[in-house]
Amino acid sequence: MRGLLSGTCLAALLAAGLVGAAHSADYAPVTDSRLDNPEPENWLMTRGTYKGWSYSPLDQINTSNVRNLVPVWSVATGVDSGHEAPPIVNNGVMFVSTPYAQVMALDAASGDLLWRYKRKLPEGFSALHNTNRGVALYGDKVYLAGLDAVLVALDARTGKVVWETKVGDWKDGYYMTMAPLVVKGKILVGVAGGEFGVRGFVEAFDAETGKSAWKTYSIPAPGEPGSDTWQKPDTWKTGGASTWMTGNYDVASNTVYWGTGNGSPWFGDQRPGDNLYTSSTLALDGDSGKLIGHFQYQQNEDWDWDAMNAPMLVDFQHNGTTIPGLLTPQRNGYLYWLEREPNGGIKYLNAVAYVPQNVFKSIDATTGRPVIDMDHKPGTGKMAQFCPGLWGGKDWPYESYSPKTGMVYIPANENHCNKFEGKVEERVPGQWWTGVAVPDFHFSVDTKAGFYGEIKTYDVNTGAPGWRQLYSRSMMWGSLLTTGGNLVFGGGTNDREFRAYNASTGEELWHFKTNSGIIAPPSSFAVNGVQYIAVQSGYGVDAAFQEQLLSELVGWQADVPQGGVVWVFAVR
Amino acid sequence: MTERDGCRVWNMKWRRRRMVGGGLALAAGLATGLAPGARAEDPSEMPPQPGDRLVFLTGPKKGTAIKPDDLPLGGPQAQAYPASPEGVLREGSRLNLLIVARFDPAQLAPETLARATDGVVAYSGVCTHQACPVNAWSDEQKMAVCSCHGSTYDLRDGAKLVFGPAPHALAALPLKRADDVLVVADKFTRHVGGEMM
Known part of the structure; x- marks a missing residue:
C-alpha cells in the first residue's frame, strides 16, 4: 500500500510539473545564434539545423563500434497512432512530442520524466492524421503546433502553458502536425487540411506574446500575382496548397523555404489553371513573410503528390561551379537540383527520377515544368492509373544529406500505383473533400516485384546513383539520420527494426527490434561526453493503412503492433 | 503543505x-446517449432525443426533414443531424453527426430490422477509430467507409466493422416514422466517438 501511494504521489507531482522544476536552474535558453549554429551535442530542431540535412556531426558512435550499440533507457508515451517526431534535445533535456498533441520532457541521459503536457482536444474533434512531428525551442519556451490548429507555448522548465493562439478553425478542416520553425523571434507554422478544401498559409507569431506577425497564403487571392492560374471563380478559396511540413531557413539570405501540398479537390479539371502555389516550394522573406520566389513541381495537380517537404539547403557542384542549392527528392518520384538565387528566386537546374514514374513524359530543361502524359492523369469521370501511387516515391519521411560522403539518402518506395477517377462532390466544412472516396483508390502493387521499400542514394555533385538497400517485404516509411560517424540510421519497415548502415557502402552494421514500427526521425545528441541515438517507435497513420492494404494484396502481416516508446541507445 | x-x-x-x-x-x-464530457445544456449540443427529426446535412434537400423515399434504395448513406421538435438543429456537437441509409428490409439483420423503419437505418456518423466522419461509400461492398483510415461498416448488419482499424461498430439510432418523416425512436445504442480523443 505504501509503495502504491508513493507511485501515486509521483504521478501527482509529475502532473503538476513539480519534478521538472528541479531542472530550472540548468535549462539553457535557446537563442538565434544557437539555432544558427547548434552545438553538435544538441538537437535543437526537427531536422537538426536550419539547412534540414538530418545530419549530426557527432562521431563517437561510428562504423567501428556501432555493433556495440545497446538501449540505455526507454519510456512509453502512453498513446497509439503514428509517432513522427524526433527527440529534440537541449543541454541534457529531451522534449518528445507524440500523437494527440502531447509533449514529454525527459532527462536525456537518465530517461527520468520531468513533466508532461497533454492537450485536451475539443469535443467531437477529428483529424486525418493525429500525429505530431516535433516541438520547436526558443528562449525558455517549447512550442507545440496543436492538432486542433492552436499554437501552444509551454514553459520549458515546467511544461505549463504560457500562451495559446488559434491558428485555424478545425471545424473547417484545418489542423497542424508539423514542428514549428523559429526565425528571429517568431514562431512559424503551417497547416494541414488539403483533403478538406482548406486554403493553405504560413503564419508567424511573436515568440513572447503569441501575437500574429504576418500571414502569407499559399494561394493568391484575386488580383494578387498568380491569381490568374485559378481560372474558375472561387476555386482558390478551397484550393488546398496546405503547408503541413516544417520549412527550412537560409540564415545568410534571410529566406524561409516552405513546401505546399496538393490542390483541392484532387482533380485538376475541377479547378482549371496551373493553380499556384500548389505542390510548390515557396521562398518567403524571413522578416515579413513576403513571397519572394517559388518553384512548382507539377501544375494542375491530380495525383496527391504534395510538395510538402522543404528542400535541403545544400551547396553542390553544377557545371564546374559551386551552387548555393536546394536539393529535394519529391513525392512525385523525382530528385531535384535547384538554385537559391540572391533575390529569393528558385531556379531549376536538373531532375532525375529516383523511382520509375509514368506521368512525366519529360521535364523542360530551362523551366523544370513537366510534360504530362494525359493517359496517366486522372480526371472527373476519367479513370487513369499512375505510378508511383499517391503515397509517392517517398512521402513525408526525411531524406538525409551527409557532408562527409556528399551523398543524399532517400527513404523511397516503388512498384506501387493508384488508379482512380473523380466525382464532383459537395463540400462539407471539415470533411473529406477530394473527389474520390477511400474505397475507390484502387491501390495496387506489382506482385512479382522483388522489393517495395528501399533506401536510394545519390552523389549530390555528380548525380550518380550510389548504394541501394532493398526491402523485399516492406514499404519504407522511416526518416533517415546520417552522422559524423559515417552511419545512416533509420527504421521505416514493418518488422519493427531500427538499423544502422555504413553511409559509404550501405552495409548493414547493426539492428534492433523495437516495440513497434518506426516512422519517426532519429536524432543524435551527447550528454557529459557520451553520444546517444534516439528515436520513437510507434507505427500508425498512413503506414499502417497502407500495410493493411498490402496484407490483402500480397499477404503481409496487417498487425504491426502500435503504441509509442522512446528509445535511447549508446555504445557500451 | x-x-x-x-x-x-x-x-x-x-x-x-x-x-x-x-x-x-x-x-x-x-x-x-450522451458522450462523456458532452455538454447537455445547449439544445444544439444535446445528443439525439426521442422525437427528434432527421435533417439532411448535404444535397438538394439540405436542411429539410428526411422522408424514407428521399434515400436511394441500397445506399449510399446520407449525412444528417437531428433536429428537436422545436426546430433546434443539434449541430453544435460533431458527435451528433448521423448517417442514414435505406435498404430492402429483407437484407437487414434481425436486430437492425428491429431498429429500422421502412428499411431505413441510422447510425452515428462518427468513426469509432479516431472520430472522423463516416462519409464515404463503397459501391463494391455496399458499405459505409471512414475517409480518414478506411474503416468499413456494414449498415445492414448493425454497422459492424468489416475492415480497418476501428475497434467496434457504430452506435445505432433506432428510428420510427411520423408524418412521413424519419423520427428518432430511442437513444444511441452505445457510446459515440473515437478512441483516445
Whole structure:
C-alpha cells in the first residue's frame, strides 16, 4: 500500500510539473545564434539545423563500434497512432512530442520524466492524421503546433502553458502536425487540411506574446500575382496548397523555404489553371513573410503528390561551379537540383527520377515544368492509373544529406500505383473533400516485384546513383539520420527494426527490434561526453493503412503492433 | 503543505472527480446517449432525443426533414443531424453527426430490422477509430467507409466493422416514422466517438 501511494504521489507531482522544476536552474535558453549554429551535442530542431540535412556531426558512435550499440533507457508515451517526431534535445533535456498533441520532457541521459503536457482536444474533434512531428525551442519556451490548429507555448522548465493562439478553425478542416520553425523571434507554422478544401498559409507569431506577425497564403487571392492560374471563380478559396511540413531557413539570405501540398479537390479539371502555389516550394522573406520566389513541381495537380517537404539547403557542384542549392527528392518520384538565387528566386537546374514514374513524359530543361502524359492523369469521370501511387516515391519521411560522403539518402518506395477517377462532390466544412472516396483508390502493387521499400542514394555533385538497400517485404516509411560517424540510421519497415548502415557502402552494421514500427526521425545528441541515438517507435497513420492494404494484396502481416516508446541507445 | 498532504488532497479530488465527473456523468451519458464530457445544456449540443427529426446535412434537400423515399434504395448513406421538435438543429456537437441509409428490409439483420423503419437505418456518423466522419461509400461492398483510415461498416448488419482499424461498430439510432418523416425512436445504442480523443 505504501509503495502504491508513493507511485501515486509521483504521478501527482509529475502532473503538476513539480519534478521538472528541479531542472530550472540548468535549462539553457535557446537563442538565434544557437539555432544558427547548434552545438553538435544538441538537437535543437526537427531536422537538426536550419539547412534540414538530418545530419549530426557527432562521431563517437561510428562504423567501428556501432555493433556495440545497446538501449540505455526507454519510456512509453502512453498513446497509439503514428509517432513522427524526433527527440529534440537541449543541454541534457529531451522534449518528445507524440500523437494527440502531447509533449514529454525527459532527462536525456537518465530517461527520468520531468513533466508532461497533454492537450485536451475539443469535443467531437477529428483529424486525418493525429500525429505530431516535433516541438520547436526558443528562449525558455517549447512550442507545440496543436492538432486542433492552436499554437501552444509551454514553459520549458515546467511544461505549463504560457500562451495559446488559434491558428485555424478545425471545424473547417484545418489542423497542424508539423514542428514549428523559429526565425528571429517568431514562431512559424503551417497547416494541414488539403483533403478538406482548406486554403493553405504560413503564419508567424511573436515568440513572447503569441501575437500574429504576418500571414502569407499559399494561394493568391484575386488580383494578387498568380491569381490568374485559378481560372474558375472561387476555386482558390478551397484550393488546398496546405503547408503541413516544417520549412527550412537560409540564415545568410534571410529566406524561409516552405513546401505546399496538393490542390483541392484532387482533380485538376475541377479547378482549371496551373493553380499556384500548389505542390510548390515557396521562398518567403524571413522578416515579413513576403513571397519572394517559388518553384512548382507539377501544375494542375491530380495525383496527391504534395510538395510538402522543404528542400535541403545544400551547396553542390553544377557545371564546374559551386551552387548555393536546394536539393529535394519529391513525392512525385523525382530528385531535384535547384538554385537559391540572391533575390529569393528558385531556379531549376536538373531532375532525375529516383523511382520509375509514368506521368512525366519529360521535364523542360530551362523551366523544370513537366510534360504530362494525359493517359496517366486522372480526371472527373476519367479513370487513369499512375505510378508511383499517391503515397509517392517517398512521402513525408526525411531524406538525409551527409557532408562527409556528399551523398543524399532517400527513404523511397516503388512498384506501387493508384488508379482512380473523380466525382464532383459537395463540400462539407471539415470533411473529406477530394473527389474520390477511400474505397475507390484502387491501390495496387506489382506482385512479382522483388522489393517495395528501399533506401536510394545519390552523389549530390555528380548525380550518380550510389548504394541501394532493398526491402523485399516492406514499404519504407522511416526518416533517415546520417552522422559524423559515417552511419545512416533509420527504421521505416514493418518488422519493427531500427538499423544502422555504413553511409559509404550501405552495409548493414547493426539492428534492433523495437516495440513497434518506426516512422519517426532519429536524432543524435551527447550528454557529459557520451553520444546517444534516439528515436520513437510507434507505427500508425498512413503506414499502417497502407500495410493493411498490402496484407490483402500480397499477404503481409496487417498487425504491426502500435503504441509509442522512446528509445535511447549508446555504445557500451 | 507537505508532499504527503498534497498527495492526500489530490487523491481525494481524484476520487470525487471520478464519482461526479466520471462516474455519474458516464452513467448519465449512457442513459441519454450522451458522450462523456458532452455538454447537455445547449439544445444544439444535446445528443439525439426521442422525437427528434432527421435533417439532411448535404444535397438538394439540405436542411429539410428526411422522408424514407428521399434515400436511394441500397445506399449510399446520407449525412444528417437531428433536429428537436422545436426546430433546434443539434449541430453544435460533431458527435451528433448521423448517417442514414435505406435498404430492402429483407437484407437487414434481425436486430437492425428491429431498429429500422421502412428499411431505413441510422447510425452515428462518427468513426469509432479516431472520430472522423463516416462519409464515404463503397459501391463494391455496399458499405459505409471512414475517409480518414478506411474503416468499413456494414449498415445492414448493425454497422459492424468489416475492415480497418476501428475497434467496434457504430452506435445505432433506432428510428420510427411520423408524418412521413424519419423520427428518432430511442437513444444511441452505445457510446459515440473515437478512441483516445
